[in-house]
Amino acid sequence: MAVAKSKAGKHAAPLLGKYELGRLLGRGTFAKLDKPELAATAGMDARVLGEVSAMRRLRHPNVLRLHEVLATRSKVYLVMELAPGGDLLSRLAALPKRRLPEHAARRVFLQLVSALIYCHARGVSHRDVKPQNVLIDADGNLKVCDFGLAALPESHRDDGRLHTACGTPAFAAPEVLRRKAYDGVKADAWSCGVILYVLLAGRLPFDDSNIAEMCMKAHRREYTLPEWVSQPARRLVSRLLDPNPATRLTVAELSSHPWFKRSLSLDSQLGSLLGGAPERDLLFQAPPTLNAFDIISMSPGLDLSGLFGENRRSREKRFMTTASPEQMVEQLGHSGAKLGYFMVGKKGVERLPLGGLSGLVAMSMEMSEVAPPLMLVELRLEAGDDEEVQAFGWDELRTELGEVVMAWHGCEEL
Template sequence: MQPRRAPAPSSGAGSTGGVILGKYKLGRLLGRGSFAKVYHAVSLSDNTAVAVKVIDKAKTVDAAMEPRILREVAAMRRLSRHPNILQIHELMATKTNIYLVMDLAPGGDLSAALRRRGGRFPELAARRYFRQLVSAVHFCHHHGVAHRDIKPQNLLLDDAGALKVTDFGLSALPDQIRHGLLHTACGTPAFAAPEVLSRHAYDGAKADAWSCGVILFLFLTGQLPFDDSNIGAMYQKTLRRDFQFPRTISKQAKFIIYHMLDPNPSTRLTIEALMNQSWFEKSWPLDQASPNSLPQPTKDRKFTATEMNAFDIISMSAGLDLSGLFENGKRERRFTAEAPAEEVEERVAEVGGKLGYRVERKKGMGMGLVKGRTALVAEILAVAEKVVVVVVKAEDGGGWDFEEFHWDDLKVGLEGVALSWPNDVC
């Protein structure tokens, strides 16, 4: 699709001149980075204000940013509808640009809010923001996502003052985890756990818990617990827990921070344990959902289909091919089926078992099919009632041949259920 001009251009510094992008009218420039600009925009259908991130494809190639964009979109697909996670509503593209339509966060980020409050928050305000952060992080972890870059600049405020976690460009998805651990050192050093700084294998959820502890300390003191321009010296401080509490912090808050900043991840206070602390639960606002009451993956059901949204549909559309941007080195096949998700899952598992694959249920992300060195993930995406798309791909991107999965046999096994089988291999 090509943006077009509105009859009445908007005015003002940094304005796009009233460019119409799909059902949105772009307005003033809100900010810019090395490869993207963010504009204020208004929905033409209901006059809702949103933000549109315009990503220059040419610059993303030079900056090697495609993997970050891919992870951000994939993470947002999993994390839709949480009140404290910034939502991406639509993904669009032209030959030169990618457009991400997101929630508008006019309150800016938490670093700016800290400056407005004199460098630190009163404990009541700090606890309010901290609970919203933990609620969002807990939701991420239960949907298989580790954020890995929790810092004030990635915590925004909406027009009602609610916290919104954003920037999932460094997040880790389930298919990046090997043997339950992550191996890529990333994030911002002052907020990163010691096991990340040491470049050892680490648990993404426990690393996020450490970052949350740093955030709480910053909220209450206006300072970082471990702050040194020399990363090696900073790492040594984290190992020794070399920081001091001001007298103004309550004993309960000190307890939480001390145990979240445990350099040993196996004894570190987890997000789940934190949410049961009395200081955390105290005076939870009645008009806001408690983190424990937010939707969680169903434990009794073997599988819950992921709801397909605009990102999935656009990425599959031949008329708007984003494969040049989102190619991630993995080969995959997909097919559509007309049946409830649970029935399709059982049929795929049955056929896979007959072909010699070991079936492994994978919480929140479909199921695994394993035979020898071949490991596949089958994810079922619900398009509508009793209509699903099944995506089967290599779990680790290793070399394997799709013919080993016996696609002809799978077609026969799903006869009467499968609607279409695309011939192309991504």
């Protein structure tokens, strides 16, 4: 990031003694927050506070992280995670056909679903899910952002429903556009359906400058999918773009749909399309080799994590295997699917987060070569609070993994 300089050519003074301001990356509704302007604009201060409240309770690999909030007498600064890859809409617009191949669309959509299930499990409805609010990090991973319109548990009335019509019309559910009481979780599911349609077709399903007419088209399901879209994908879009919220599929129910049960191939297209490193090159990289000092340091007897307040053993499990990285990824994917988890590619086969459809935890896997063909597999829960980590089904996962797991004396087994 380029650092801002003063007229004298020197670096500008660090902001509040902590940050150096660099070049402008983008501009949004709340990109520049002046306290007098917040106070003068009706509802804007509440939206900013709502966004901060929502993001402070969310910590997920596919949700943009809020690091801290700083304030001076005149300004408010939200320090967020950097996502230099731009937004999903811009990425799609740069593609020749403005859409993704179905296998790549599935992998993008999985990350979006994982983030929203996590949010919903914590009582947060986004209410403005659209490609512009999905950013891309340096590795090509999705980061859901802009929680300015998010509804928190305290936003619901006594009937448990939401009553504020908000969001972007082309992505908003019919019941929201018609200003009826609605379920924020079901409204987010509709928006996901619109995004999935855009990923597959390269255009919006309902696009009309007349909002009333667009609402009628959505209510009548007046959309057509291109012939290249598979039947399972068509059925999924139909279940999400259901104008009746009572029968509409929720994002938490997606694990049972055939389109999500298909195994995800470790191809290179997602990385090259969305700006991450090509996975084809990473797929065939040799795993790192462990020396004697690495192996000894992994002994439970030398585990010093307890001195630092971290319950490492509840978050990490290790085992030996003779399976190849490709075979291990495939087996972990099949085993996780039976338990309600799915694989999301990150950096080839050496590190792949396992995002639970419960939305509560995310797991990464790393493999290292000990002595051919022996490999050390390390599983670690990257996200989730202590209660969720303690409740994670390690025993069930070991059972599903079956014969690929080999015990190794001196290292904690699954």
